[in-house]
Amino acid sequence: MKSERSSDSAFRTLLVLGGIAVSVLLIAIFFSLLLSSRSAIVANGYRFLTGSTWDPVIDKFQSLPFVIGTLLTSLVALVIATVLSLALAVLMGEYFRSGPFASVMRTAVELLAGIPSVVYGFIGLFFFVPAVRVLQTALGAPPYGVGIFTSALLLAFMILPYSASIGREIISLVPADLKEAALSLGATPSETIWKITLPYARSGILGGVLLSLGRALGETMAVTMVIGNSNSLTLNILGPGNTMASVIANEFSEASSNVYLGSLIEIALLLFVISTLINIAGKIVVNRMAAA
C-alpha cells in the first residue's frame, strides 16, 4: 500500500516537473531572444516596426514588409484551408465515418502532415509555380509564378491535415440524438449539417484552424522556396514578397555585423509576440463561440 502511494506521488512530481519545464522553456526563449536583440532594439528604434527598408549595406533594418508578408500568406492560406478542411471534415465525420474509403481518406490526410516541408517546397516549385503563372498571365499580372499567393496556396495544403483531423473529431462528437431529432422533423441531411452539426461544432473547428495558423506563421522552408523573397513592401498577393521566418532563414548564416544579427533576432522576437497575440485572440474567439 505504502510503496504504491509513494510511486504515485513520484509520478505526480514527474508530471509537474515536466509541465514546469515546458513553461520555463517558453519564458527562457522569450528572454534569450530579448537579450540577444537588445542592442538592435536600441539601434533600430520604433522605426523597426513601422518602416519598410531592409538594407544590410547601410545597417538600416525595418521589418514591416516581412510582418505584412507573414500575415498575408497566413491569412490567405487560412481562408483556403478552412474551406477545404471543412469539406474534408464533413465528408469524413458525417458521410464516411467507417469502412475502407474512410480509413484510406483518414490515412491520406494524416500522411499529408508527415511530409517534410522541403518536399512541399519542391512540389510548390514544380506544380504550383507554373499553375500560378498561368493564372497571373490570365490576369495580366507579371508572370513570376512565385509570390505570396503561391506560398499561401502551398501553406493551405500544409496546414490542411491539422484542421481537417481536428474538424473530423469534433464533428463525430456531435450528439447523434440532436441530428436524429432534426432528421425526424423532416430536415434533409445537408440541412442537418448546416443547421445542426456545424453550428454545434464551430468552436472546435475554429480551434483546429487556429492551431494550424501557428504552423502557417512559422513555416520557413517551403515558403522561402516559392515566395520570391522580395523585401519591398507590398499588398499585392500575386507579386513576390517575404515572410519573417523566411528572411531569418535566408540571412542568418551570413549576417556578419552585430546589428544585423541582432535585427534578425529582433524579427524572431516580433514573430514570437505576434504568434502569442494571435493565439490569445483565437482563444477568446473560441471561448465566445463555445459560450454562445
Added chain:
Amino acid sequence: MKLSRIAVMALVLCAAAALGFGQSIELVGAGATFPAPFYTKLFDEYNKQFGVKVNYQAIGSGGGQTQLKNKTVDFGASDVVVTDENAKSFPMPFLSIPMVAGSVVITYNLPGSPELKLTPDVVSGIFLGTITRWNDAKIVALNPSAKLPNTAMTVVHRSDGSGTTAVFSDYLAKVSADWKTKVGVGQSLNWPVGVGGKGNPGVAGLVKQLPGGVGYVELIYALQNNMPYAQLKNKSGNFITASLASTTEAANVTIPSDVTKVNLTDSEAANGYPISTFTWLLVYADQNYDNRPKEKVEAMMKLIWWMTHDGQQYAEALSYAKLPKAVVVKAEAVIHAVTYGGTPVLK
C-alpha cells in the same frame, strides 16, 4: 558495484581521448560554401597522403568569420575579403591566404538561348531595373544578330546572404556610380528589382523556370545546368567568355605585396573575365593562443602550404580556377608570416 566500475572505465577512456592518446591530429575549419567541394576533395587527398584529418563545415563566409572570431575553429574560410571595419571585431590580428579563384556569370532564359554580349552599363541597368525588356535598344545594338523577344526581364538574385552577391555587387559598384550610391556592396542587399532564390541552385532554378529571367550564378552552376551565360566587356574593352582560363587570367595583373588587398573584379588584365574573385582561408597571425599544441599548428600550416601548391592540381577537374604563379609566390610570403609565439611556423 558493477555500474560504478563501468563508470570509472568510461571516465578513464574519456580522459585518454581528451589527452590525445590517439596522437592523430584533427583540424576544424568552417566557412564559405563556394569552395567547399574543392576543399573537401583536398582534405580527403591530404588525409590519405599525410594522415591529417580536417573537418570542414560549409556554413557560409559570414559564419566562417564568426567562428574564427569566437575561436571555435582552427581556420575560417571566406569568399570575401574581411572589411577593415569587421577586422576590428576580431580578438587578434589574422591573415588571409588565397586558395583558388572563381567567377560569377550572368545567365538568362531566352528562346533558343542566343549567345549574348553585354557591357557593364547594360548589366548594371538590368539589375538596377532601368533596362526592363529584352529588346531594349542597348542590348539589340550589342547583339545585332541575336533574336531578342519583346518580353519583360525578370531579375533573379540571391535571397540568402552570399559571397557571390558580395563579388557581384563589388563589380557593379566599380562599373556603375548609380549602383554604388543606390545599392552598394554587401553579402545581402536591398535589391531594387527582382525575386530572390536561395543559393546558387535556387537562382539557377528560377532563371530556368521564368521566361525572360536573368540572374547571376557561379560559373560552375551554369556549366552543370547547361545554362547560357553572357560574354562581358572588360576594362580593356574586350568581350570575354567566363572560363577557368579567363578567371585565372583576371589575376594577371601587378599583385600588390599585401595579397589580401587583391581584388579581381573589373580586372585590368586584357583577357581576364571581369567578375572574378579569390576565395580565402583565414588564420590568426600568431597561433600561440588558447594552449594550442605546436604540432597541431605545424600540421595546419603544412596543409595550407600543400593546398596552395600540390593541391592546386585538383582545381580544374572540379571547375575551379588555379592560383596564378605570381599569386602563389605572394601566398607563400603570407604563410611564412604566420608565427607561433613569435617564431615562424614554417621556415
